[in-house]
Amino acid sequence: MAKKKEATVEERLRALYDLQLIDSRIDEIRNVRGELPLEVSDLEDEVAGLKTRLEKLEESLNNIDTEISDRKNLIEESKALIKKYTEQQKNVRNNREFNSLSKEVEYQELEIQLAEKHIREFKAQIEQKKEVIAKTKEHTKDRETHLKHKKGELDAILKETEKEEKALIEKSEESKDKIEDRLVKAYERIRANVKNGLAVVPIERGASGGSYFTIPPQVQMEIASRKKIITDEHSGRILVDSALADEEQEKMNKLFAKLSS
Template identity: 80%
Template sequence: MATKTEITVEDKLRALYDLQLIDSRIDEIRSVRGELPLEVEDLEDEVLGLKTRLDKLKTDMETVNFEISAKKNLIDESKVAIKKYAEQQKNVRNSREFNSLTKEVEFQELEIQLADKNIKEFKAQIEHKKEVIAETKERLAERETHLKHKKGELDAILAETEKEEKALLKKSAEFENQIEERLVKAYKRIRNNVKNGLAVVPIERGASGGSFFTIPPQVQVEIATRKKIITDEHSGRILVDPVLAEEEQEKMSKLFG
């Protein structure tokens, strides 16, 4: 079995171009999914946020209702106190005691007035919170329906492509292992630097694939000899001759099929 050091430049070029064809196919599969995974993730976050908001609003409602109950109890206690002070006024011995009890009654009456005011404010808060809860529930239902729809879309695409993508990722790793690490790193670096992910391209009509920059004839001849790995001086992409590219495309189309 040949070791990596015995692999010819042509073998390396073929392996690199095969790797490119596999990775480009993976790119195609992922582009079909497009922004759907991110959309689903954003919708899940939004739904979770709305549920958290609803829980907080319900807790706030419970707190306000508790405050209303507390104020009602305070009013009842003040009324009992007023009645008690009124009874005591009947049995006072002097005007000082009478005036002192009158002040206590006035204080309790102010407490009742303040509590009544607080209750009205709390009830207004409850009405507002009820409106917000209703709006939030409506928004939540709409977002959950939208999320279900988007998840269905994503699941359908995944069902169609997940198996193929896994198989191709495995193949991609296998082809990487056939190529020396230095070249794999260079290939990945170029792929990351170009928007279409094409690191290895054939010469098309005398130019680098996907580019308008012409390759000099003597360089084209050198590329066709497959004795040296040559890159496009403008884009940095690795170049292969059209014949090799066509042969590998035919071979890989059977794999994809």
């Protein structure tokens, strides 16, 4: 990897502030999207889950239909056996044979009653499952409509900002290449630890940007001299003078306008 060209402190401060302005612009774009990507992802998972549930319910219905068909076949088989045993009773030679056949007939009649009971239970299950399926289909349709709407919102925002965001990310990397790794890591660490993502801030009204803590005049003069990297002792943020900040802001505004057009 090629060694980065040694830059002056002022060049590093400008690069750091440019990096901050670019990353803040990326933050703004992502804030516009807000929770939409997560909402879309959650809705996709919910719809997929509902469709899986529908598939299982439909499969369960098919299984119940098979069970009913099996019971109907059993009933027909029992009826055929009853007819057979009844015919055989006409030709018995003694009471023992007659009673034995009577028990077989009775057993088959009980089998028919049990099968009919199961069929009634299965039919009740079918009605219950059909009701659940209807409600699940309705809920799935509602969630799909909501998902379509949210996807439309997200796609519109992405279409509007995707090109700019991609270009800004490239510019962010270019700015990092102008700064030594140690400073980039410090910048990223500070940025991760502050609520608004501001790791590099200008002096405003004698205090660091976004802070009420006053910077001593001597320190303000050192910052304005741009001879060394100075951080705010209270927030840890890297400080730049307002003149440098205004110059870089104007330069970046032109870049942002170009990228968003």
